[in-house]
Amino acid sequence: MAFLYAVVAMAWNLTALSGLISLGHAAYFGLGAYGAALMDHYGSGHLAVTLTAGALAAGIYGALCAAVFRNLRGATFALVTLAAVEIPKVIADNWESVTFGSLGLVGIRPLPVVRVGPVAIDLGGSLTAQYYALLLVLLAGTWIHGKAIHSRWGWALRAVREDEQAAGVLGVPVYPLRWIVMTLSAVLTGLCGGLYAHLHGFVEPPVVFSAHLSAMPLVLSILGGRFRWFGPALGALVLYPLDQLVLHPVLPAGHAAVYGLVIVGSVLFFPNGLGSWKK
Secondary structure, eight states: OHHHHHHHHHHHHHHHHTTOOOSOHHHHHHHHHHHHHHHHHHSOOOHHHHHHHHHHHHHHHHHHHHHHTTTOOHHHHHHHHHHHTHHHHHHHHHOHHHHOGGGOEEOOOOOOEEEETTEEEETTTOHHHHHHHHHHHHHHHHHHHHHHHHSHHHHHHHHHHHOHHHHHHTTOOHHHHHHHHHHHHHHHHHHHHHHHHHHHSEEOHHHHTOHHHHHHHHHHHHHHOTTSTTHHHHHHHHHHHHIIIIIHHHOTTTTTHHHHHHHHHHHHHOTTOGGGGOO
């Protein structure tokens, strides 16, 4: 799961690289989870189809948000993205004839058996197979994130972040660039939401649209280092296992408070993240 949340953190950081801080990525994660779950329940159970449905649902919502919020910046943008989570959450919670409301959807098919020649890999039943499958997902997400930082496109994103008026004068297409990066970020987050639905076998609104899922990628990126290609992944691989394996058993009711402490500690003691320690 740390691999999965690392990809969510890198998807979030794609938007942040352009200067926009989102507090609403739970909307894309939840739409990805529900898109995959509903396609599995009502239509095709093929993994490629369900994940595509989840990615499309999240991508369309991300594209709409990018268009509607195009003139917003700073705290205003962050607040409207946080509010945007409530729209799909309320729909999922109340459209009972389709989404089963607050009961959620259960019985989602697990990941399939993949055959490579004579070898059958049971992604749904083998934790080892799931580990390596999600590791591949992490490597793909890290490659995309690395390209977003070190490519010409990444330099354009950073130019927009530093001074969008100057970037525009130099020929950088500010609004199309931000629209593309927000849509891409939403699609990647939706894919992770779809994988989450298949891994756990159920979805319900309070879980997949939770504020925790909006805050987590921000915390992981700040901890690992937003401006390093491996930063968000490093934050996820350090903090999430620590939270689940150490803090959760000790503080089952209050372990999530560590995410707030991490933000405070990072800002005060290593504002560039753990990744900045590598020269």
